[in-house]
Amino acid sequence: MRREDLGDLIWFLAVAEERSFTRAAARLGTSQSTLSHAIRQLEARLGLRLLTRTTRSVAPTEAGERLLASLAPHVAGIEDGLASLMTLRERPSGTVRISVSDHAFATVLWPRLRPVLEGYPDIHLEFSIDNVLRNIVEERFDAGVRLGESLDKDMIAVRVSPDWRLVAVAAPAYFATRSQPLVPQDLVRHNCINHRHGRTGGLYAWEFERDGRELRVRVEGQLILSSSLPMVDAALAGAGIAYVPEDLVADHVAAGRLVQVLDDWSPFFPGYFLYYPSRRQLSPAMTIVIDALRLR
Numbered sequence: 001m002r003r004e005d006l007g008d009l010i011w012f013l014a015v016a017e018e019r020s021f022t023r024a025a026a027r028l029g030t031s032q033s034t035l036s037h038a039i040r041q042l043e044a045r046l047g048l049r050l051l052t053r054t055t056r057s058v059a060p061t062e063a064g065e066r067l068l069a070s071l072a073p074h075v076a077g078i079e080d081g082l083a084s085l086m087t088l089r090e091r092p093s094g095t096v097r098i099s100v101s102d103h104a105f106a107t108v109l110w111p112r113l114r115p116v117l118e119g120y121p122d123i124h125l126e127f128s129i130d131n132v133l134r135n136i137v138e139e140r141f142d143a144g145v146r147l148g149e150s151l152d153k154d155m156i157a158v159r160v161s162p163d164w165r166l167v168a169v170a171a172p173a174y175f176a177t178r179s180q181p182l183v184p185q186d187l188v189r190h191n192c193i194n195h196r197h198g199r200t201g202g203l204y205a206w207e208f209e210r211d212g213r214e215l216r217v218r219v220e221g222q223l224i225l226s227s228s229l230p231m232v233d234a235a236l237a238g239a240g241i242a243y244v245p246e247d248l249v250a251d252h253v254a255a256g257r258l259v260q261v262l263d264d265w266s267p268f269f270p271g272y273f274l275y276y277p278s279r280r281q282l283s284p285a286m287t288i289v290i291d292a293l294r295l296r
Helices: 003-018 021-028 032-046 062-088 102-119 184-189 228-236 246-254 284-293
Strands: 051-053 058-060 094-100 123-129 143-147 155-159 164-170 193-195 206-210 213-217 223-225 242-245 259-261 272-277
Touching: 003 021, 003 032, 003 051, 003 062, 021 032, 058 062, 094 102, 094 284, 102 123, 102 143, 102 228, 102 246, 102 284, 123 284, 164 206, 164 246, 184 206, 184 213, 193 228, 193 242, 223 228, 228 242, 228 246, 242 246, 246 259, 272 284
Parallel strands: 094 123, 094 143, 193 223
Antiparallel strands: 051 058, 143 272, 155 272, 164 242, 164 259, 206 213
């Protein structure tokens, strides 16, 4: 195999993993046209079609899948080997990519990792902030942060927050003409701010528990959002009842800007965990991130 073929294989790997020439080109720091031309040349040299292209998606062919399965572990091994070399440097460096929800980023990661950026100028952090439970291996993240109940068993998990709960809140103006719900079933008569799952696309059924009795209520309302932070803003504006993390609204409740209801029905959920593949050798930068986030 010619030396230039090795570079084309790395480019093929990026396209196959991203399922997109646009995203792969951005990841590799090249143009989409250059990347597409290189893949066509690789296919011509091999005499095989590696990718199926449509106007909306890119997917590996059978030959492409076999090449991907063979190539990916070797590239990962090379990357791990290079990462281990970073231990020889005096100052930790490199980029750590983390998939995280907006709530975990705002309340856990940013407060603890901001000092890391200040103390280690050669460390770079990249956050993908959304509420989708991503496959961090396939999408080439170094780590993810999610609730303990959502973790895969083959991951190493480090607790980064205590358990927390969702609470139901609304503005005083909202309750000026409506009675407050006394049990979760009363919510069906209220204008509730729904939360759409990023992973499944479905609406979250509000979970409640009291004295060992669990309830899931599918609420209705005029507004659907996919993030907790704008849900708080909507509740403050009087748009309805929101079911959001307690730490986002505690100050508003204390100040009287929001009214909390169904408090004795609000259960605690497992806290956030940083998780990463068990087979991956940790870089010095990743070790510093873990130490900064670990709950003490």
